[in-house]
Amino acid sequence: MKNNRYGYTERQYTVFQKYAWKVLLGFSILYCFLYCGRLNLSSALPLMAAEEGWNTTQLGILSSVFFWTYGIGHLINGRLGEIIGINRFIISAVILSAAANLLIGFQSSLLVIALLWGLNGYFQSMAWAPGMSLLSKWWPSNRRGFAAGFANGFAGFGQAVCMGVVIIIFAVIPQAGWRAAFFYPALIAVILSVLYAYGIKETPHAAGLPEYTDNVTSTASELKINASLRGKSKLYPYIYLIKEWKFDVWLLIIALSSIARYGLLNWIPLYFTNTMGMDIKDGLMENLLLSVGMGCGTLVIPALSDKLCRNDRLPAVLTCSVAGGLAVLLFMFSQTMWIIDILLFTAGFFLYAINGLVWPFAIDIGGRQLAGTASGILDFTAYLGAAIQAIVFGLFLGSGSWSMLFAAITIVCAAMAVLSVAAAGNTKDAAPAGIDQGQKASTII
Template identity: 25%
Template sequence: MRDLNAAERRIFILTYAVYASYYLARLNFSIALPSIIEDLQYSKFALGLIGGAFSISYAIGQFVNGQLVDSLGAKRIAVFGLILSGIMSMLFGYADLLLLFVIIWSINGYAQSTGWPSVVKIISNWFRSNIGTVGGIFGSCFLVGNLMAWPLLGYIAANFGWRAAFLSPPLLLFLMALLLYLFVDEKPEGEEDIYLREKGISGVKAGFKQILLSKKIVSISLAYTLLQFVRSGFTLWAPSYLFEIYSLSVDVAGCIAAVIPLGGIFGSAISGWLSDKAERFGRLPIIFVLIISLSLVLLTFYNAASYSLQLGIALLFLAGLTLYGPHTLMATVIPIEHKEDHGAASVAGFIDGMGYIGSTFADPFIGWIVDSQGWNGAVTFWLASSFSSAFLIGMLIWTGLKRR
């Protein structure tokens, strides 16, 4: 990263900031959950439906936008998404009815899905060596978005009401859309796009079919989906978990929940660097070890209520580190590795889309589990998902060893 020229630094920093800003109009729902429950008296299951509607819309959008970015270009798709997401966040802040919440937040899910394929496409065009290190550091952009959003939106919700947490983020999203349009080039001047798909429906269909025929990408996508059960659970329910287990206020719970993405920043950077150093062994063994480590950390959450707050915070940090390390490798580095044969945006959209299909079912299901069985029931679900994800990655490693 030290050898980057001025243009590469500008692209990396601006693209990083653009994607981080998306999270202000995504995590505001999670931050506001306890206050919405208290104000409008909706059950956790009902609010889980809103999160699930976001996830299915986001998943569909990932599949579609991954292909569109490879055919139409990243910048115009991302600018459109930032503006639409800002508008939906603003509308959510004025709504009251559950049906309106579901509709508005599902549209926001599609708008948010424009971000990841677009930024991965731009990074894959600009950076063509040490992709583990570059991808690992860049993959922390959504974690910085988390880290920025939890305390900021928690403070806004606690001091100005939960609706303010939806009415303030659009200003930043509109600004980032302008900066992206003016100052981010999709590829270095004079260079061809690494992978530009045929425009139109035929190009989208051909690209999607090509990815479906790749056993490696499909297997990684399934493992990512299982890991997404855990990530989605922590992202959506962490403030409520802290609010109930430790009887914290909404703003304090939001601040403490920030240790999860903080741990993830370290996990992303370390995993990316290690994957470059151990490149001859492939990136899958590092993913496997980190997911197994995550499972061991999750085991400790069964007795969380008996732990001190300090120990609980430390465990959340470790969970973030071991969760987001493999998450970043699968969502960022793997797509960049396949930029020449399938298109980085298309692979990123497919993997992330599969993950959010899982979230669609996991979000309301976890809400139902917590309502009926308490937080230990949710931990059991996350643990089973983590072990299953590790099993799929282990099978890929085993298949690769047999071929040698």
């Protein structure tokens, strides 16, 4: 790209840089704390089991409800966010999710909690896919791995932040029991949403700038998308994307990745308390390593893929699948605590990095027009996988089969590796839309 300014004058580019970073940081931080109204359930599960007498099968079903509504919500809201308004959806997600969490804290019926948790899943789904659409407006194709990985990294750290917040709350007001995990954490995101509303612009046009000019390949891809959508209905983008076979391959990858990721994230706290003999607080503290590893992995791997394999990110998926699967397999046989800690961090690092690789692909194939729709479909598929693991793994653990859980996650990683090898062999002449093979990655923006 000439002068690496994406068609802007020097003055315009300075303004563009400033808003691009504000958008990335603002969305990433807000989404990080939005997790406090979502992963608080997994932190509260051991106390819910102890105080209410609910078994792992019941808790698995409760957890699964969120995944179904969250996934279906993504399928809808990725497209709606593009039509109605990106920031409107993101801010609404924060406020509505906080309200659902607050109501859950007053309930004692598992059925009512499940209904409210299902609503919370839909509300939470109103943020991520519109956020990817937002990033597509500000981050050109040669820096999308970095931008999407950065935002996804903060989502990973959000898991650690949520657990940390819940641990502190349990320590400060232990008499509130599991309900404290729903009363307070989600309110932090509400406060941040006010700052977000006043500081983030949806598009360069809203900041008084023209749209950026991307590389030749990306521009041709977006022109193709425009031509394909001309005269079609508002729902046609779904058909357009599903007809792209590369997109279908990534649907399988993200579904498998989600089974592995949530298989660990949901059940590891219970593993530490039930099998390792830890108390609830120590079990949650150990699980922080998994979340920190996830955040680090998705910050590093997608950014590296911009430089090493941005024409086809499947080799990065292969590497992460093998490394993550080996870490889980070794974890199953480990008894020494420091080795367990290293393996937990490593598993989180590589498994969540796969998730981070999905989003630059979604933005590339959807372009600025359909990045939200593409991300929504992919996240819908991801949470079909998450919902399945919640029920299946809950049944495994109901019979005390921890080895079956870890073996299943290892097999899922092997399946992702095989799929990556098979698909990469058929993509050597077809870079994802938006990637110019001759363009050098800009390090300025």
